[in-house]
Amino acid sequence: VxxxxxxxxxxxxHSVGIVGAGxxxxxxCEAASALGIGVVVLAEAAGDPGALVAPAVVVGAPDDPTALxxxxxxxxxxxxxxEQVDVDLLRSLxxxxxxxxxxxxxxxxxxDKGEMRRRLAEAGIPVPAHRVIGKASAxxxxxxxxDLASDHGWPLVVKAARGGYDGKGVxxxxxxxxxxxxxxxxxxxxxxxxxxxxxxxxAELAVVVARRADGSAVxxxxxxxxxxxxxxxxxxxxxxLGPDLARRAGEVARSVADVxxxxxxxAVELFVSGDRLLVNEVAARPHNSAHWTIEGATTSQFENHxxxxxxxxxxxxxxxAPCVATVNVLGGAEGADPxxxxxxxxxVPGAHVHLYGKAPxxxxxxxxxxxxxxxxxxxxxxxxxxxxxLGTPVPSGVDLSGSGATARGGAA
Amino acid sequence: VxxxxxxxxxxxxHSVGIVGAGxxxxxxCEAASALGIGVVVLAEAAGDPGALVAPAVVVGAPDDPTALxxxxxxxxxxxxxxEQVDVDLLRSLxxxxxxxxxxxxxxxxxxDKGEMRRRLAEAGIPVPAHRVIGKASAxxxxxxxxDLASDHGWPLVVKAARGGYDGKGVxxxxxxxxxxxxxxxxxxxxxxxxxxxxxxxxAELAVVVARRADGSAVxxxxxxxxxxxxxxxxxxxxxxLGPDLARRAGEVARSVADVxxxxxxxAVELFVSGDRLLVNEVAARPHNSAHWTIEGATTSQFENHxxxxxxxxxxxxxxxAPCVATVNVLGGAEGADPxxxxxxxxxVPGAHVHLYGKAPxxxxxxxxxxxxxxxxxxxxxxxxxxxxxLGTPVPSGVDLSGSGATARGGAA
Numbered sequence: 001v002x003x004x005x006x007x008x009x010x011x012x013x014h015s016v017g018i019v020g021a022g023x024x025x026x027x028x029c030e031a032a033s034a035l036g037i038g039v040v041v042l043a044e045a046a047g048d049p050g051a052l053v054a055p056a057v058v059v060g061a062p063d064d065p066t067a068l069x070x071x072x073x074x075x076x077x078x079x080x081x082x083e084q085v086d087v088d089l090l091r092s093l094x095x096x097x098x099x100x101x102x103x104x105x106x107x108x109x110x111x112d113k114g115e116m117r118r119r120l121a122e123a124g125i126p127v128p129a130h131r132v133i134g135k136a137s138a139x140x141x142x143x144x145x146x147d148l149a150s151d152h153g154w155p156l157v158v159k160a161a162r163g164g165y166d167g168k169g170v171x172x173x174x175x176x177x178x179x180x181x182x183x184x185x186x187x188x189x190x191x192x193x194x195x196x197x198x199x200x201x202x203a204e205l206a207v208v209v210a211r212r213a214d215g216s217a218v219x220x221x222x223x224x225x226x227x228x229x230x231x232x233x234x235x236x237x238x239x240x241l242g243p244d245l246a247r248r249a250g251e252v253a254r255s256v257a258d259v260x261x262x263x264x265x266x267a268v269e270l271f272v273s274g275d276r277l278l279v280n281e282v283a284a285r286p287h288n289s290a291h292w293t294i295e296g297a298t299t300s301q302f303e304n305h306x307x308x309x310x311x312x313x314x315x316x317x318x319x320x321a322p323c324v325a326t327v328n329v330l331g332g333a334e335g336a337d338p339x340x341x342x343x344x345x346x347x348v349p350g351a352h353v354h355l356y357g358k359a360p361x362x363x364x365x366x367x368x369x370x371x372x373x374x375x376x377x378x379x380x381x382x383x384x385x386x387x388x389x390l391g392t393p394v395p396s397g398v399d400l401s402g403s404g405a406t407a408r409g410g411a412a
Numbered sequence: 413v414x415x416x417x418x419x420x421x422x423x424x425x426h427s428v429g430i431v432g433a434g435x436x437x438x439x440x441c442e443a444a445s446a447l448g449i450g451v452v453v454l455a456e457a458a459g460d461p462g463a464l465v466a467p468a469v470v471v472g473a474p475d476d477p478t479a480l481x482x483x484x485x486x487x488x489x490x491x492x493x494x495e496q497v498d499v500d501l502l503r504s505l506x507x508x509x510x511x512x513x514x515x516x517x518x519x520x521x522x523x524d525k526g527e528m529r530r531r532l533a534e535a536g537i538p539v540p541a542h543r544v545i546g547k548a549s550a551x552x553x554x555x556x557x558x559d560l561a562s563d564h565g566w567p568l569v570v571k572a573a574r575g576g577y578d579g580k581g582v583x584x585x586x587x588x589x590x591x592x593x594x595x596x597x598x599x600x601x602x603x604x605x606x607x608x609x610x611x612x613x614x615a616e617l618a619v620v621v622a623r624r625a626d627g628s629a630v631x632x633x634x635x636x637x638x639x640x641x642x643x644x645x646x647x648x649x650x651x652x653l654g655p656d657l658a659r660r661a662g663e664v665a666r667s668v669a670d671v672x673x674x675x676x677x678x679a680v681e682l683f684v685s686g687d688r689l690l691v692n693e694v695a696a697r698p699h700n701s702a703h704w705t706i707e708g709a710t711t712s713q714f715e716n717h718x719x720x721x722x723x724x725x726x727x728x729x730x731x732x733a734p735c736v737a738t739v740n741v742l743g744g745a746e747g748a749d750p751x752x753x754x755x756x757x758x759x760v761p762g763a764h765v766h767l768y769g770k771a772p773x774x775x776x777x778x779x780x781x782x783x784x785x786x787x788x789x790x791x792x793x794x795x796x797x798x799x800x801x802l803g804t805p806v807p808s809g810v811d812l813s814g815s816g817a818t819a820r821g822g823a824a
Contacts, residue, residue, distance in 0.1 A: 029445065312755060338448070339447075372710075
């Protein structure tokens with residue numbers, strides 16, 4: 001038995017280096033294999049989901065200069081599985097000749113909620129009313145919060161622009177006393193802040209755009225995401241809100257990709273509130289809200305991400321079926337491995353099961369199930385049935401009684 | 413940089429070991445990654461297509477007892493990328509506790525044209541008129557050929573039941589003098605023979621069946637294969653010959669899978685000759701004629717092969733589009749690497765490009781392109797256009813003028 005060392009002296013021209021080795025890297029590897037493109041991943045551990053299937057692995061932290069340089073030396077383009085990267089370090093790698101896509105500035109904008117809100121607002125893209133506070137004294141932070149409150153009233157939402165403290169990054173504040181507490185703790189922790197209106201969310205949409213360096217771009221149709229306790233549980237194409245809103249969401253998302261000068265795929269999550277459509281989050285990488293594109297669209301987000309960062313023509317984003325549902329597979333309370341539960345899941349007709357090779361833990365995202373078909377309720381029901389068979393807890397509000405008449409999944 | 417050794421002490425329960433590391437193993441790896449199933453391949457060389465993407469690799473010959481034992485020790489089920497295996501050695505591994513799927517007897521039947529013809533004929537499955545000669549003296553071989561000629565007249569086709577000599581395995585014979593020459597050379601080389609009627613081939617069909625150990629089976633719809641100079645150049649779903657023949661082909665193929673007691677996928681290639689439908693070849697593994705199922709069917713042959721050998725429920729074989737065409741990517745005369753020609757190929761709308769990571773050589777199968785759509789001529793035209801952009805020589809008879817009216821590709 002020999003351990004494999006597939007990238008030898010002669011590095012393939014079209015090899016992609018991925019910083020991070022989570023499930024996004026894993027699914028990029030699957031797409032790269034089909035296209036005949038070599039991949040090397042930078043993994044924190046050899047057992048990471050992407051490292052388990054990547055043709056070559058560098059083990060190291062994403063902000064370790066030695067590891068990043070080793071990765072850059074093994075590929076022609078660097079891209080990302082996550083945004084937890086050191087922008088200055090990437091800039092210096094670029095000065096050394098590495099090609100980094102998306103550009104570190106795009107990553108930085110997506111990572112920094114304050115910067116993102118500021119740049120989108122400047123470009124006339126609708127975002128929640130907000131004040132960017134940054135790292136500020138408790139007094140200055142409170143003043144900014146009070147200023148927004150004078151326009152919008154209470155409650156508001158204070159968010160960490162990056163990171164967070166006490167394991168959290170979002171704090172609803174009801175009044176000045178609440179705000180004062182959050183401002184003090186954040187100031188003590190050195191956490192940069194942004195404060196926003198509390199949006200009354202009717203639904204959440206997501207649009208993923210694939211964009212090349214020359215500005216050409218394609219986007220998949222908008223989907224509706226069902227969030228429970230801050231976690232995306234389900235993705236529906238088409239959403240329930242009609243084609244007009246979906247089209248507007250697509251236009252907004254393509255504008256965001258232009259403002260961000262994205263190369264690769266970029267995901268935009270939007271709030272629907274009354275007749276308002278507001279950008280909530282941006283991620284400059286493949287995104288959970290477009291896993292449905294693997295079977296549900298002519299070209300998946302993973303393939304188009306690779307195409308975009310390699311400056312290859314982008315593929316069609318047309319759906320392959322009238323209705324597609326994706327349900328995330330989460331670890332159940334008993335922590336069973338979904339791989340050991342494949343039998344009942346694969347009995348569900350048309351269930352495309354994706355498991356990421358992660359150690360099962362309650363509530364951890366371990367995979368997803370996609371079902372394509374002609375009927376919206378039917379595909380949701382089948383996707384939930386398979387996800388439940390794999391151990392996923394079913395939130396209240398999702399009816400799996402089998403009638404096909406499943407309720408909305410308790411959107412936040 | 414560390415070389416990865418992903419299969420450590422604790423071998424995953426659901427790991428599959430693949431004997432051989434060609435493109436079939438590579439595409440099995442892609443399907444296994446999605447399902448969260450570990451794979452280890454036995455590769456002749458670390459640069460084999462499957463070895464380039466497999467999570468773990470054992471380097472060795474498929475008939476090397478040490479290498480096969482190492483492979484068996486790393487997985488829960490052994491399966492195959494090709495049939496060039498040592499059946500006795502596999503039997504002894506089974507006695508040592510290895511699970512081998514398909515059974516070595518199924519592989520053996522598929523490998524041995526004489527045995528295959530005999531068993532299918534015994535089961536009442538239509539095959540070309542033939543005599544099984546085996547390893548025989550020149551005199552006995554000639555007598556058998558003459559015996560078939562007395563029933564069917566000349567010409568006939570003598571085939572090596574296994575292997576061949578002078579790099580060939582098929583010899584058309586026009587008369588006794590031809591037959592005598594072939595009989596003498598085969599006898600000298602120790603090549604076992606079978607002789608068959610020369611079938612007037614109107615078209616060729618292929619059906620792939622996925623079958624579990626309990627006998628439950630599913631099959632993908634019959635496709636028409638376009639062969640040029642003995643090489644499959646193109647696969648069309650649906651074929652041009654109508655649903656009746658396709659249904660009969662499916663019935664025949666499922667009977668073959670039962671006779672062979674297949675576990676995993678089994679491919680049946682059939683001749684259409686007038687109103688006769690005759691089994692030509694059988695392969696007890698994923699097959700080129702079903703690469704279209706990756707995008708063109710709800711479940712691919714690769715995923716269902718894994719499901720079958722792991723005794724998991726089989727997935728739906730329903731097509732995802734009315735028309736699907738797959739064209740093989742062959743190395744051009746100039747030997748250019750198709751990876752370097754991705755730009756024009758990926759410009760073709762809806763072209764799903766698969767490249768196998770093989771060193772380019774003229775005429776070598778380097779990949780395939782699949783296009784799904786509503787119009788039979790249109791999907792063929794697009795698939796051929798992308799394959800040509802990747803360097804594939806276009807046989808005379810295929811019209812890529814762009815009118816959509818492409819001629820039949822010179823079927824043998």
